[in-house]
Amino acid sequence: MTAQSALAAALERKPPPAGGFSPAIVRLEVRRLLRNRRTMVLALVLPVLFFWGFGLNSSYVHERVGHGNLSAVEMISIALYGAVSATATCGAMVSIERTAGWSRQLRVTPLSPAAYVVIKMLTSLVLAAGAVAAVYLVGAVTHKVSMPADLWVITGLCVWIGSLLFAAFGLFTGYLLPSENVTQVIGLVLTLCAFAGGLLIPFSQFSPDLQTFARFTPLYGLSQLVHYPLVGGTLQWGWILNLAVWLAIFVVGAVWSLRRDTARV
Amino acid sequence: MQLARDDAERAARPGHQDGAVLPLAVDLRGVRKSFGSVQAVRGVALTVGSGEVMAFLGPNGAGKTSTIDMILGLSRPDAGAVEVYGMAPRQAVRKGLVSAVMQTGGLLKDLTVAETVEYTARLFAVSRPAAEVLERAGITAIADRSVGKCSGGEQQRLRFAMALIPDPQLLILDEPTQGMDVEGRRSFWTAIREDAALGRTIIFATHYLEEADAYADRIVLIAKGQIVADGTAAEVKDLASGRTIRATWPGADEAALRAIPGVDSVEVRGDTVLIHSGDTDAVARQLLTQTPAHDLEITSRGLEDAFIALTSDGATGPAASDGATGPADGPVGESPASQSPAGESPASESLAAT
Numbered sequence A: 001m002t003a004q005s006a007l008a009a010a011l012e013r014k015p016p017p018a019g020g021f022s023p024a025i026v027r028l029e030v031r032r033l034l035r036n037r038r039t040m041v042l043a044l045v046l047p048v049l050f051f052w053g054f055g056l057n058s059s060y061v062h063e064r065v066g067h068g069n070l071s072a073v074e075m076i077s078i079a080l081y082g083a084v085s086a087t088a089t090c091g092a093m094v095s096i097e098r099t100a101g102w103s104r105q106l107r108v109t110p111l112s113p114a115a116y117v118v119i120k121m122l123t124s125l126v127l128a129a130g131a132v133a134a135v136y137l138v139g140a141v142t143h144k145v146s147m148p149a150d151l152w153v154i155t156g157l158c159v160w161i162g163s164l165l166f167a168a169f170g171l172f173t174g175y176l177l178p179s180e181n182v183t184q185v186i187g188l189v190l191t192l193c194a195f196a197g198g199l200l201i202p203f204s205q206f207s208p209d210l211q212t213f214a215r216f217t218p219l220y221g222l223s224q225l226v227h228y229p230l231v232g233g234t235l236q237w238g239w240i241l242n243l244a245v246w247l248a249i250f251v252v253g254a255v256w257s258l259r260r261d262t263a264r265v
Numbered sequence B: 001m002q003l004a005r006d007d008a009e010r011a012a013r014p015g016h017q018d019g020a021v022l023p024l025a026v027d028l029r030g031v032r033k034s035f036g037s038v039q040a041v042r043g044v045a046l047t048v049g050s051g052e053v054m055a056f057l058g059p060n061g062a063g064k065t066s067t068i069d070m071i072l073g074l075s076r077p078d079a080g081a082v083e084v085y086g087m088a089p090r091q092a093v094r095k096g097l098v099s100a101v102m103q104t105g106g107l108l109k110d111l112t113v114a115e116t117v118e119y120t121a122r123l124f125a126v127s128r129p130a131a132e133v134l135e136r137a138g139i140t141a142i143a144d145r146s147v148g149k150c151s152g153g154e155q156q157r158l159r160f161a162m163a164l165i166p167d168p169q170l171l172i173l174d175e176p177t178q179g180m181d182v183e184g185r186r187s188f189w190t191a192i193r194e195d196a197a198l199g200r201t202i203i204f205a206t207h208y209l210e211e212a213d214a215y216a217d218r219i220v221l222i223a224k225g226q227i228v229a230d231g232t233a234a235e236v237k238d239l240a241s242g243r244t245i246r247a248t249w250p251g252a253d254e255a256a257l258r259a260i261p262g263v264d265s266v267e268v269r270g271d272t273v274l275i276h277s278g279d280t281d282a283v284a285r286q287l288l289t290q291t292p293a294h295d296l297e298i299t300s301r302g303l304e305d306a307f308i309a310l311t312s313d314g315a316t317g318p319a320a321s322d323g324a325t326g327p328a329d330g331p332v333g334e335s336p337a338s339q340s341p342a343g344e345s346p347a348s349e350s351l352a353a354t
Helices: A003-011 A023-035 A037-055 A058-062 A070-099 A102-106 A113-142 A149-176 A182-196 A208-214 A220-231 A237-260 B007-012 B064-071 B089-094 B113-123 B130-136 B152-164 B182-196 B209-215 B233-240 B254-259 B280-290 B303-311
Strands: B026-035 B038-048 B053-057 B079-084 B098-101 B170-174 B201-206 B218-223 B226-231 B243-248 B263-269 B272-277 B294-300
Touching: A023 A037, A023 A113, A023 B113, A037 A070, A037 A113, A037 A182, A058 A070, A070 A102, A070 A113, A070 A149, A070 A182, A070 A220, A070 A237, A113 A149, A149 A182, A149 A220, A149 A237, A220 A237, B026 B064, B038 B064, B038 B226, B053 B064, B053 B209, B064 B079, B064 B170, B064 B201, B079 B089, B089 B098, B098 B152, B113 B130, B113 B152, B130 B152, B130 B182, B152 B170, B152 B182, B182 B201, B182 B209, B201 B209, B243 B280, B254 B263, B254 B272, B272 B280, B280 B294
Parallel strands: B053 B201, B053 B218, B098 B170, B170 B201
Antiparallel strands: B026 B038, B026 B079, B218 B226, B243 B272, B243 B294, B263 B272
């Protein structure tokens, strides 16, 4: 084949379908995550240890809350802690990859920005699913969590999908601290937020002053919402407001950082 | 030395090759790009035909990377038009017609070499087999190594392997050997040269003069955002290999000096005259036999001098043509070797012009 006919044939090429998206890319991204020990500790190991340590003591097992017991509340809380750690870490990886020039490299391939976002979201969801599954599995095998079967599924799904919102937190943090150490920082910040938001120690055990403080912390709103199917009662606008305000802060921060580094990418 | 082609010439050019009408690989018209108050690219017109191996030569900050970014669709010109194979750059990238080897970064440390190639291959509609591109980039042996553990040269070969995946018609290399040692650079270029022999169009940016000289069949010099020279490697060499005669001649007759055949320029400094010429032997013979000039001293003017002269602050815009023709008039895609025999370069050291 001459160079000319090769060129003529090449000009007839089609761009890949779906903007270059393929499940194989998600698989490779997940493989990268599994290789990252810090991420695995933060998203899977720590939550399981916390749940074992905090959530299964006999006073929690015997305290009824809504349609279940306090151990069920704790299981949901700590699964949420693990899942947001997972999505935040994945979000931070995006900013690190941008800083490292990988996004620029991707831009000389057919991959569309939308396909890239979908790949990253699916990857986050795979890890978040792992985080939720690990904590729920411990809850199931220890037989200390009391909750109707359908609520296991419903709360699990709420935690899983809801955690995706914290990818924006990771994205923003990743821009503020573009280094490999960002995982530890995210781990620390989220653990503090989890304590303050009543995820590690039940919110109901906080003093009134502490409860007021907790209402302003980033994980409070999302936590209350994902517990709602189990706990019941009235849905409070304050939860949604808390979530909306923090999400707006993270998204605006991430977009601002993204704009700022566009010249480089 | 062909400089700043005009539009008529461009119109005559688009590739009638083997009877088929094929679009130009790259067509830039009046391209401008500013970043804030900095004018990075100031009116660049450039066409690159299929099969050409073109070096984009210029000091750091001359506008090479800004121009390449626009060819790759990474940024848009403020004014002017950029077409790659007759289409928008981004569309050419999506079809896998164009790929690039970037300067630095652009790799994930936690993937292996083979995984990085697989990742990239999955993004394209059609791709060459991973084993083939690894082989051609010479990194088959380190396929299972983590990218973070690869040397700079190995990482650059990996970027080259990634760029080969879509079997692009146009391959762009932006300062591909920056930071590599001499041995790494040589073997990297061997791989590129073998690839170019297969007929791929290649554009590479460099500030190493000898790389442009040895591997390109066309050199485009860019300075302060404008193309200041455009010609074959041989023509650049012709321009550069002229020599300077220094002679003593009190009260020199400048007009008579200029009249001597082969004299390119004359400068009179008091009792001393400086004559630049491509045939200094003939000029010297004339001077010694026909004029009172004496104390002759002949020095070669290096490629480096020419480069600095064309790209330094004193140089103004596109310089005048000296009458030589550019590659536009010859067959497109001639082998570099036919135009620039290796090892003839007067300036073989690198020109880190900043």
